Amino acid sequence: MKSIVRIALDVMGGDKGPSIAIAGAAETLIRHPDVRFIMHGDEALCRPILETFPALKAVTTLHHSEISIAMDDKPSQALRRGRGKSSMWRAIQSVKDGEADVAVSAGNTGALMAMATFCLRTMQGINRPAIAAIWPTIRGESIVLDVGATIGADARHLVNMALMGSAMAQILFDIDKPTVGLLNVGSEEVKGIEEIKLAGKLLKETDFGQLEYSGFVEGDDIGQGKVDVVVTEGFSGNIALKTAEGTARQIATYLRQAMGSTLMSRIGYLFARSAFATLRDRLDPRKVNGGVFLGLDGIVIKSHGGTDAIGYAAAIDVGYDMVKYELLAKIQGMLPVHDLVSPVTDRPADDTTGLSLDKEPDL
Amino acid sequence: MKSIVRIALDVMGGDKGPSIAIAGAAETLIRHPDVRFIMHGDEALCRPILETFPALKAVTTLHHSEISIAMDDKPSQALRRGRGKSSMWRAIQSVKDGEADVAVSAGNTGALMAMATFCLRTMQGINRPAIAAIWPTIRGESIVLDVGATIGADARHLVNMALMGSAMAQILFDIDKPTVGLLNVGSEEVKGIEEIKLAGKLLKETDFGQLEYSGFVEGDDIGQGKVDVVVTEGFSGNIALKTAEGTARQIATYLRQAMGSTLMSRIGYLFARSAFATLRDRLDPRKVNGGVFLGLDGIVIKSHGGTDAIGYAAAIDVGYDMVKYELLAKIQGMLPVHDLVSPVTDRPADDTTGLSLDKEPDL
Numbered sequence: 001m002k003s004i005v006r007i008a009l010d011v012m013g014g015d016k017g018p019s020i021a022i023a024g025a026a027e028t029l030i031r032h033p034d035v036r037f038i039m040h041g042d043e044a045l046c047r048p049i050l051e052t053f054p055a056l057k058a059v060t061t062l063h064h065s066e067i068s069i070a071m072d073d074k075p076s077q078a079l080r081r082g083r084g085k086s087s088m089w090r091a092i093q094s095v096k097d098g099e100a101d102v103a104v105s106a107g108n109t110g111a112l113m114a115m116a117t118f119c120l121r122t123m124q125g126i127n128r129p130a131i132a133a134i135w136p137t138i139r140g141e142s143i144v145l146d147v148g149a150t151i152g153a154d155a156r157h158l159v160n161m162a163l164m165g166s167a168m169a170q171i172l173f174d175i176d177k178p179t180v181g182l183l184n185v186g187s188e189e190v191k192g193i194e195e196i197k198l199a200g201k202l203l204k205e206t207d208f209g210q211l212e213y214s215g216f217v218e219g220d221d222i223g224q225g226k227v228d229v230v231v232t233e234g235f236s237g238n239i240a241l242k243t244a245e246g247t248a249r250q251i252a253t254y255l256r257q258a259m260g261s262t263l264m265s266r267i268g269y270l271f272a273r274s275a276f277a278t279l280r281d282r283l284d285p286r287k288v289n290g291g292v293f294l295g296l297d298g299i300v301i302k303s304h305g306g307t308d309a310i311g312y313a314a315a316i317d318v319g320y321d322m323v324k325y326e327l328l329a330k331i332q333g334m335l336p337v338h339d340l341v342s343p344v345t346d347r348p349a350d351d352t353t354g355l356s357l358d359k360e361p362d363l
Numbered sequence: 364m365k366s367i368v369r370i371a372l373d374v375m376g377g378d379k380g381p382s383i384a385i386a387g388a389a390e391t392l393i394r395h396p397d398v399r400f401i402m403h404g405d406e407a408l409c410r411p412i413l414e415t416f417p418a419l420k421a422v423t424t425l426h427h428s429e430i431s432i433a434m435d436d437k438p439s440q441a442l443r444r445g446r447g448k449s450s451m452w453r454a455i456q457s458v459k460d461g462e463a464d465v466a467v468s469a470g471n472t473g474a475l476m477a478m479a480t481f482c483l484r485t486m487q488g489i490n491r492p493a494i495a496a497i498w499p500t501i502r503g504e505s506i507v508l509d510v511g512a513t514i515g516a517d518a519r520h521l522v523n524m525a526l527m528g529s530a531m532a533q534i535l536f537d538i539d540k541p542t543v544g545l546l547n548v549g550s551e552e553v554k555g556i557e558e559i560k561l562a563g564k565l566l567k568e569t570d571f572g573q574l575e576y577s578g579f580v581e582g583d584d585i586g587q588g589k590v591d592v593v594v595t596e597g598f599s600g601n602i603a604l605k606t607a608e609g610t611a612r613q614i615a616t617y618l619r620q621a622m623g624s625t626l627m628s629r630i631g632y633l634f635a636r637s638a639f640a641t642l643r644d645r646l647d648p649r650k651v652n653g654g655v656f657l658g659l660d661g662i663v664i665k666s667h668g669g670t671d672a673i674g675y676a677a678a679i680d681v682g683y684d685m686v687k688y689e690l691l692a693k694i695q696g697m698l699p700v701h702d703l704v705s706p707v708t709d710r711p712a713d714d715t716t717g718l719s720l721d722k723e724p725d726l
Contacts, residue, residue, distance in 0.1 A: 235599055240606040243582035272628040
């Protein structure tokens, strides 16, 4: 367990700029006095905000960077424009250089993943990164990955994700042997899911020690919390995550409309106000903020771009936990087992992000 | 517009057997006096139930079939065991033979799709079938396809689905030019979505007349009703549909727990009871029951297996509309335009269902 957790922040990322990131950091510091911050951003903007949080200021080093990555920059654009110079890149570079244990950004996901992959590279034994989301369920929380780092996955990548997701679940949920399911569609005989079947076979037949393979799960099993870790390739994972968010928003709209529709329902709402507050709390997306980039030689956390300080602090907290309980060492400890399965995979390893980052981009 | 709509029912399909299907048919008959039913099922079981609905009995022909397909039969098993003989097959055969205009079953989806594809074959110009779901949205309803007929899709299949879904939307929503979106993930630069980009290009550049292409949509746009028709390949479509169902169930659980948590909230619930009834009504999965198999030379409707008579009737109603307003003719009317785009597709046409149905199975 690390005694001090050093966190690099891209304070310029996100829809609302540095005020959210800095206030979020102050929030985390209250919960975790053993953090130190390295902030990267426009000094003229950030310094005055930081001054208003004296306790935070005392544990923070602020580095000036002139360039901020915009929320709508394309990954390739961001890399061209921001490599070496932007607050986003520099937060990641702090991890690479060993000055920080984790980088957090609310900047755009594509750019962050591109920079993180380009700067940190994938871990030994891992070919492609993944983004793991924390998903609220009836039982509590589950981890779902990949929610959009790369598209498609062969059996090896799916098994790797099962291992990485399990390491994360061990830390977040404090359990020894997380249950793992592979996301699939109902019919066993449909073509095109050979990779998933092969991954299932590998997970069943190999004793990975630190996870319990539970078989296939379907889309509706995620919210029921059937397993601790749900593994899928990035396209369907992204669709699942956003569809769930959209459905939650849709039902909240229905509920608001229903409760405002008649005098009686408005009175009912007043009586049940605290119950509605509880409900709102359970549906609060800020509570589960923080996508974890897995498979890279360093930890990077993506916060929602539109979150507030409370949500941002939740993302930093996830990063804190990953460092404190040594996610990377946990993953590395599982990987020797993984090597056993490599020979059976039938496809050449894909490139890392699909962004052709293995070649030097034309900068 | 058809004057009489002849509907074949596999009354043995579903979790609850013929009582649901027959009561559902009676329900539809009240709304649509111009229907005639051809029911396939175990006569000893069905006849007594049918006797209790005299008006329905008067417009129904009941055919005995000895074999019923089980909900957990694999598609290949179902085909082997039930081809020619099962109530499911015979309902489809009624369409093939021109005795019925549409077949409805609450039996298992994989078996129904396998039999429908094997018996009816795909339409001229269409290589693969798709299942279209009706999806409740903030704006009303949208159509989402494919929710699980086949896995993966090339640009041509995606464009075909856009056309077929639009034809269905014209009928269901009574609009001339439905808006169509292609389901995608956020980042434009991620690899593996070339098919979607190509399909987008084709939909943008070709004037299909009867649809308005709105570009890419993401998972959270579905429930917002951003477009009338959402097109995606079957794996992610199935994951999206089931994830939305799971999320709706999850939030309903939260809501129940919240409203039952304190005396005040229970009192509030009593006051707002009619509002909650409205909400329940909007979330009622029976209201949007009925998956439409598109791309086959005949119309087949899949009802939820666990539905009741009201839900079953909703599925029959969808089939009724598709026949009444001539879905197949509408699709065929769009297809000559489609031929223009065939040459640009870069992949060989896939087989139809992934179930190797183009070869005679070993029966």
